[in-house]
Amino acid sequence: MNSHNKMDDRAGADDRAGTAGQIKAIADLLRSKENIVILTHNSADGDTLGCSIAVGRALHRLNKNACILYEEKYTEYLEFLLEGYGSLIFLDDDPGALDRAWDAVIVFDTADPKLLGKRERMLNQAGCVINIDHHISNRLFGDVNLVVPGASATAELAYQLLAELGVPLDHYMALAIYTGICTDTGGFSYSNTTCASHEIAAKTLAFGIDVAHLRYKFFDAITPGKLHCHAYVANTLRFHDGGKYAIAVVSAEALDKIGATEADCEGLVNIGRNVVGVEVSVFAREIRPGEFRVNLRSRGSYDVSEVARKFEGGGHKLAAGCTVIAPSGEIESILLNALNEAR
Numbered sequence: 001m002n003s004h005n006k007m008d009d010r011a012g013a014d015d016r017a018g019t020a021g022q023i024k025a026i027a028d029l030l031r032s033k034e035n036i037v038i039l040t041h042n043s044a045d046g047d048t049l050g051c052s053i054a055v056g057r058a059l060h061r062l063n064k065n066a067c068i069l070y071e072e073k074y075t076e077y078l079e080f081l082l083e084g085y086g087s088l089i090f091l092d093d094d095p096g097a098l099d100r101a102w103d104a105v106i107v108f109d110t111a112d113p114k115l116l117g118k119r120e121r122m123l124n125q126a127g128c129v130i131n132i133d134h135h136i137s138n139r140l141f142g143d144v145n146l147v148v149p150g151a152s153a154t155a156e157l158a159y160q161l162l163a164e165l166g167v168p169l170d171h172y173m174a175l176a177i178y179t180g181i182c183t184d185t186g187g188f189s190y191s192n193t194t195c196a197s198h199e200i201a202a203k204t205l206a207f208g209i210d211v212a213h214l215r216y217k218f219f220d221a222i223t224p225g226k227l228h229c230h231a232y233v234a235n236t237l238r239f240h241d242g243g244k245y246a247i248a249v250v251s252a253e254a255l256d257k258i259g260a261t262e263a264d265c266e267g268l269v270n271i272g273r274n275v276v277g278v279e280v281s282v283f284a285r286e287i288r289p290g291e292f293r294v295n296l297r298s299r300g301s302y303d304v305s306e307v308a309r310k311f312e313g314g315g316h317k318l319a320a321g322c323t324v325i326a327p328s329g330e331i332e333s334i335l336l337n338a339l340n341e342a343r
């Protein structure tokens with residue numbers, strides 16, 4: 001047991017040394033480049049955006065011509081990050097940016113180049129592609145690939161890159177790094193949270209980070225439409241099998257009446273999952289008459305990806321999804337049968 005632990009420690013130390021060496025090499029490479037473009041994945045989240053803003057600012061400090069190229073206008077709750085950076089390009093405003101001669105492309109938090117949309121072709125044109133990520137499924141599409149699955153957020157790696165570039169943190173960099181780590185760890189509560197997540201976040205707090213305000217922005221703020229969806233699901237959720245299964249079905253008609261958007265329905269599956277005694281929570285939303293988008297969550301022992309696979313969906317043991325064709329009067333019993341069969 002002891003020797004095993006020792007070996008693990010050594011492997012951990014080797015990994016850390018390897019990562020540090022790679023980050024130093026990336027910093028050296030960036031110092032030798034002039035025109036640098038930073039890409040974020042589409043459906044951008046706090047991590048990919050945070051990395052882009054923090055490193056974009058640092059490269060400006062080094063007098064590089066560094067731009068961030070976004071393809072989509074992104075979600076409102078992250079717009080405050082934009083204040084921290086002047087050289088943002090939206091693809092619609094400047095399509096020529098795709099074919100400009102960039103010396104280097106940095107891609108943050110992007111497991112698959114497909115998530116870059118139209119910008120994917122830039123990977124073949126740039127002088128050098130630097131791929132920085134923490135997804136274990138990363139396709140290693142860069143000329144340089146820094147992929148560290150043990151990092152809670154890519155922002156941890158961005159933070160180390162800033163240090164290696166020798167650029168001191170400022171308020172906006174700190175805010176961007178904190179945002180990446182805080183959002184990817186669910187406010188330092190998911191199982192990916194590590195000492196490093198806390199240590200790096202702690203360093204950012206000295207720069208005037210309003211943690212209470214950000215917690216509200218990232219996790220607690222709720223639109224009226226979403227609140228009404230919550231109420232509807234809480235009132236119509238049904239328990240089966242002695243409270244082990246919670247199933248919520250929302251018809252297209254009900255969604256219409258509530259006036260809820262697709263975004264308002266995000267996370268509703270967690271209402272059932274959080275109820276004491278529930279092992280599996282299912283949320284079925286009618287997207288067309290007789291067609292349901294189904295989200296499944298397990299609290300541990302039950303593998304919900306098996307249920308999703310029955311309907312040609314997919315996912316992981318604890319979180320999965322699928323589309324089910326069924327009359328609205330039968331969807332609940334179909335799902336319940338599938339849950340019992342896959343058990």
Ligand SMILES: [Mn+2]
Pocket residue numbers: 047048109134152153154184
């Ligand atoms: Mn991430």
